[in-house]
């Protein structure tokens with residue numbers, strides 16, 4: 376009995392050490408350059424999801440910002456419907472106050488920030504395109520909602536909201 380238990384424990388350890396699948400039930404998947412990364416690792420990088428369902432991640436925010444800018448420059452007028460999609464990006468959010476730590480620029484709703492390693496992490500954000508995010512303390516846009524004015528640049532969300540957001544979507 377003891378031996379079979381230790382074999383089982385070893386098997387569990389082995390499974391635990393295997394890379395997690397990059398797919399989630401949201402259909403999102405993530406890369407750093409050409410390399411796929413597990414979705415929960417997204418929270419350690421600087422990413423954007425303008426190419427949904429692909430989340431593109433970078434080791435520095437400048438890499439992400441350059442690519443977002445390039446998408447905007449090349450997107451307008453070159454591909455049907457592209458401007459609508461690109462104008463949908465509405466917020467960059469940050470791990471720490473004063474726009475520090477990991478960051479993420481999104482173009483769509485994120486029903487469960489835990490999927491991408493961002494649950495209860497956000498401390499500051501910058502609204503983009505004159506839009507704004509609406510945040511919820513629970514996944515699935517549930518629980519207490521938090522919102523600031525359109526275009527708000529919020530260097531600290533405050534003690535009552537810090538590290539509490541679990542879902543987000545665009546609000547006009």
Ligand SMILES: [Ca+2]
Pocket residue numbers: 469470471472495496497498537538
């Ligand atoms: Ca935080």
